[in-house]
Amino acid sequence: MYRSIFYGEINGQLIHMQSNGCRWIRGSGSRHKPSNVDEKQWILNRKTEYRESTMWDARYYVGLRISISNHALVCCGISQFFVLRKNVKRGKRMPKIQVRQLSKVFGRQPQLALKLLAEGWTKEQIFRQTGLSVGVNQVSFDVEEGEIFVIMGLSGSGKSTLVRLCNRLIEPTSGTIFIDGEEIIGMNATQLREVRRKKLGMVFQNFALFPQRTVRENVEFGLEIQHVPVDARQEKAREAIALVGLEEWENAYPVQLSGGMRQRVGLARALANNPDVLLMDEAFSALDPLIRKDMQDELLELQMTMKKTILFITHDLHEALRLGDRIALMRDGQLIQVGRPEEIMTDPADEFVKKFVEDADLSRVLVAKNVMKRAEAITPDKGARVALQLMMDNGVSSLYIVDKKRSLLGLVSAYDVSLAISTGETLSTIMKTDIPTVSPDTLLHDLIPMMADVHVPIAVVGEQQRLLGVLVKGAVLGGLVGKVNISDERIERLRVEVKSDGLRA
Amino acid sequence: MDSVPKVPIDKWVEGFVAFLGEYRGELFDPIDSVISGMLTFFSTVLTGVPFFIIILLFGALTWVFGKRNTMITTVIGLSLIYNLGYWENTMETLGLVIVSALVSIVVGIPAGILCARHDAFRNLMTPVLDLMQTMPAFVYLIPAIFFFGLGEVPGVIASVIFAMPPIVRLTNLGIRQVPQELAEAADAFGSTGWQKLWKVQLPLAKTTILAGINQCIMLALSMVVIAAMIGAKGLGADVYRAISQVDIGRGFEAGLSIVIIAIVLDRITQHAGQKERETI
Structure with a gap:
């Protein structure tokens, strides 16, 4: 055969x-x-x-x-x-991390649980009948290079297991993982060690600093075990320590540091061997809220320059929304929804996700481009009559004036236009030019006070003053209560628009 | 009841000992020569060096490792032993204890590491360790004499059997007590098994292992009297002689010397581990 x-x-x-x-x-x-x-x-x-x-x-x-x-x-x-x-x-880039059908069952007969899962048993049924615990259940996702991919779930949802499967601290029962197209599962011990040393850095929930080592010695650890010469590794360790701002504490021991400082050391240790991928397991969860926020800001700031691929595990929705370029929601070992923060918030996949995101502050997630409406615009060479007709057709009381490249020039109101028809003035002479504008990535949280102050619509402009849309109060308020259903398509279109605008500029 | 035959454990053990006896030369002569070599070395050094130097040395050791004020106790205690006339026998006993402890450490720590790394090995070792600690010493002294003859070597063997279990147990415990996240961190950065052991697990288990060594020395010291019964020299022989002659005074003096040595050794080893930095 x-x-x-x-x-x-x-x-x-x-x-x-x-x-x-x-x-x-x-x-x-x-x-x-x-x-x-x-x-x-x-x-x-x-x-x-x-x-x-x-x-x-x-x-x-x-x-x-x-x-x-x-x-x-x-x-x-x-x-x-x-x-x-x-x-x-077309040169579509390969994702940095690819996880395919990854499962982990804890217990003596993992294969049995896999079979039952395939037959449609739930995690709980399997545990009751066989005593086998399903940690991760057929999870597949891609993480693109340079993105922060947040895996969020309650405790026991298998998120910490999932991140440990990625560097094989836990061996998966089935499925596979590729990092840079290299299959991690199936590597022998030496190859795996090489990947862990060169490509993966890990930050732990409870810091996992070595208490008998100083800050610098902790940061050096990854290089030390690669037998990097003392001078070189001290140099690199110092650089990493400087990145997280702990130069003064180089020779202190972990017990002498506060929680936030300890996690900075943890971060520096993970960065010292310059890995492409950072695995962060509830990295900030053990810190108190204010310090946590500082650390989040700092991570985002570092990420602007480092462009690492980060797999971030958290149970905190706000943290996920702040940090994540994309968020995966996990429950009972399965991924329920994967998407950008605004998608998760506005288009929850099921009741579970809905409940999860219910109390989140939408104004800190949605940005101007999520709630903006199409802006009606006209070029200044058209006459006042054409402008008035356009306003009447679209039922708007003002119109943006843009040039041929759709760069924003000004705004005319219906009243001014009707005056201009009688006086014969051109649009460019009657338009107002001091109009409020915002960038498409402005958070709603920052928009609201601005909207309260001005009485004309706010234009959303991209690079080169290119007009992308307009913010009207109704839509913004609707966005706040999650009434705006942003379809993938629309976001994608907006994204493409913004991107292509950027490119053309 | 007669229909159920007795389990012939006695026959098995006798058979096993007889089997070992056949290969006595190959099996036990190397052990014998190594241990007696070590014993000769230590007793020569300890009895050869003038007493005041030894006293000063111990004073310095307690100064470095122990608490400062125990140094005075050490110097006074050791001087008292010299004054009572038990100096030479004390040094013999000390040599015996040091050799027993060294053998226990050399065998026990690797065994403890193996226990920590392999659950199966630990499950195998646990009953063996129980047996070693609770089986009356005389039971294994008989075959020990059979293999090694009378003298100090079977004494050392008996001490090692009795004193080694705490080292194995506490090494195992110490390594297993290293927080899992720390072991994971070592793995996540790409450590080999050895690197993880040397750079993370053993340093963190050090305090516990040192407690095991302390226990081991104390237990080895408690075996000196029994060792004396099969011909080992030292304070044990004095005690044994005092018992057989019902010489209460000499018995007490020799016993006191053992106590002083025990206190000195305990203070030196106990505090060595406590100077370590607290763990998070």
Whole structure:
């Protein structure tokens, strides 16, 4: 019996399909196993081939192995394949971390629990019947380079287990993880150690500083175990300590420091060997609220220059909203929703998420571009009559004047325009130019006082004064109570607009 | 009841001892020569060096490791031993204790580390350690004499068997008590197993391990009288002789000397660990 294998992504899941004697992929080399070749070796070679193939981005290999007899799925896979290939050709970047179908079951017969999960049992049923504890249940997500990806959940939701699976402090029961396209699961001890030393830094909830070592010796630890010469590692440790502002405390012992300072040391220790990825397990949870906020600010500030990929675990919604470029909500070992903060807030996936985000302060999450309306605008070379007609058509009482590149020039009111029709003045002479504007990333929290002061609509402008939209009171207030349903599409469109504006500028 | 045969544990043990006896030369001669070599070395040094130098040395040790005021107790106590005329036997006993403690440490700490790293090994060791601590010493003295002959070597063996368990137990405990987050931190930064052990676990377990060593020395000291019964020299021999001659006075003097040595050794080793910095 011949066997074909296929690696691809269907519905966001990396899969590795096996089919029986069916030809379906165009490409170099035979996809069928010659009879004189050992099967295991052959599969291994195929894997390597796919891995090294330029046609396939490194992201498209083995995740989950499913045996299929259904050729339709194969066809689906093929079409998916061409889509993916297009993405690769367009230079779509590979995610920094890819987690695929990752599961962890604690107990003696983990495979049994996996089988039951596949049959649709809940975590609780499994625990009651078998005593097996499901920590993480078939979790898949990507973390893009340079982003802060927050995993949020209540205690016992498996979030700390999940982050430990990423550097294999805990071995997963099934599923896989790629960092920079390298499969972490399946690495031998030496390879894993190399990855941990060079690519991963970790910050712990209770700091996990070595009490017998000074601040500097703690920070040096990661370099010391790599046998970096003393001078070089002291130099690097000092740099890292300076980053977190603890130069004065270099020779102090952890017991002599306050909680906030200890976690700074923890952060410096993780940064000292300059890893690409930071794993932060409830890093600020043990700190009191004011210090926590300082640390969050500091992390964001550091992140502006460092551009690390950060996997941040927290149970604190406000922390997640402050820090996260994207947030994943976790419950009972599963991801319930993954999205940008404003999506989570305004479009919760289910009741659980809704309850979770209920008491959050929306004004600190939503920004101007989330609640702005389309701005009606006209170029100044058009006549006053055209302007008035446009206002009447759209039911607005004022109109923005923009140039050909849609850069904001001014604002005319319906009253001024109707005067201008009689006097024959042009739009550019009657327009007001001192109009309030905000950037699309202004928080609602900062907008509200401004809106109270002015009586004309506020324009949202991007770079080069480009007009993006307008803020009207009703929409802003609606946003505050979560009434504005921001669809993905709309946000994406806004995002693209903002981005392309930036590019053109 | 006669229908249920007795479990022949006695036969098994005898068979095992006989089996060991056949290979006595290969198995026990190296141990014998190492231990007697160490004993000769320590007793030569301790009895060869003038008494006042030893007293000063111990005074200095308590000064460095212990509390300052115990130094005076040490000097007075040791001088009293010299005055009573038990100096030479005290040094013999001290040599015996030092050798027993050294052997216990050399075997016990690695065993404790293994226990901490492998649950299976710990589960295997726990009953063995219980056996070592509670089995009456005379029971294993008989085969020890059979293998090593009369003298000080079986005395050391008996002391080691009795005194080693606390080191194994406390080393295991000390390493297991290292907060999991710290061990995880060591792993997360890419430590090898050895690096984790040397740079994180052992330094943090140090205080507990030192407490084990302290216990070990005390227990080794408590075995000197029993060791004397099979021919070991030292204060134990004095006590043993006093018992057999019902010489109350000499018995008390020799016993007092043992107590003084015990106090001195305890103060030196007990405080060595306590100077460590508090852990978070």
